Amino acid sequence: MSGEYFSLAAGVDTTPLFHGLEGNQCQVPHWGFVLKGQVTTTDADGAHETVSANDLFYWPPGHNVKVDADAEIIMFSPQHAHSNVIDHMIEMTKG
DSSP: OEEEEEEEOTTOBOGGGGTTSGGGSBOSOEEEEEEEEEEEEEETTOOEEEEETTOEEEEOSSEEEEEEEEEEEEEEEOHHHHHHHHHHHHHHHHO
């Protein structure tokens, strides 16, 4: 497991960054805490879940993320699998 701190700007949407992954979504589970802001996930069925400051969250495999308001989160994920997703996202930004 790895623990990470993310500062995310409002408007960030991972959908294009996950293109090419299974289901075009992150397939890694994440557990975390929102320090500030608001983030909404969308799963394969189109269901949305919104978390805000002081919320604990669990995002199961098969999700995309949109930042609704500037956010800071602490997130825990299986390290190897999440590293692969981060590498994929970096490659997608080179595009």
